[in-house]
Amino acid sequence: MSPDKNPQTMKPLTAANKLGIYLPATPEEFRNSTVTRAQLEALRTDPPQWLIDLHANGPFPRDVVARKLGISNSGLARAGVSDSLTAEEITALLADPPTWLVRERENLVSVRQEADRVKEKEETRRAASNRPAKNLFGEK
Template identity: 70%
Template sequence: MSSDKKPQMMKPLTAANKLGIYLPAAPEEFRNTPISRTQLDELRDNPPEWLIDLRRTGPFPREVVARKLGVSNTGLARAQVSDALTAEEINALLADPPEWLLRERESYAAVRAENARVEARKAEQRAATNRPAKNRG
């Protein structure tokens, strides 16, 4: 094994996604420098203060905002929420939810319930299909 192997590098956007942070809110050095897997692991294991603050207060990327609000990314788009939101803004929405948020949460819950029902049905069908095959011997 060669010890001078080049480390695998990733774009800052990829690293930000893996860290669950909003790239434009990260320090300039992070935004403009490719990151190795080793550096990413180090950021995960020993996050610097800026990363701790971003994870705590935001602004958060769309996927995180959607998860915290209990809606889909598409639901945010329908509501024309295009900017990243801070923890304070998310908490304000949750404390006094506007009509669009209530509607999107209900819709998202229905979609998740339907997906669970479909998966359960598929599992039943797989189980039923596998039973006779075992008995045929």
């Protein structure tokens, strides 16, 4: 297989999303250039120091912050939390959780429980509909 003559590129925001990092915290050279799939793979397999530091200390993008706090992205929005937090800020929130964080964690647990209940109910319904119908006339 020959190498591509025109490699597929992506915008820095797309590459940052794929790497799970907050774009404004990246070096200017990363923010101002397109990234090829080969470059993205190289960043994943042999990350430079700035990428290692971002993964360890942040600031983290909204979805990573929500996951680390154990709440939804919507929960962050309801709480008015900024788009990014550092590892230190997340640790401080987890060490002494404010009432909004406790409420959002409980909310996420209840939403997941309800989703599991609905899924189980749907599976039971599907299993029941796959059974052969009973013969009302007693015939075999």
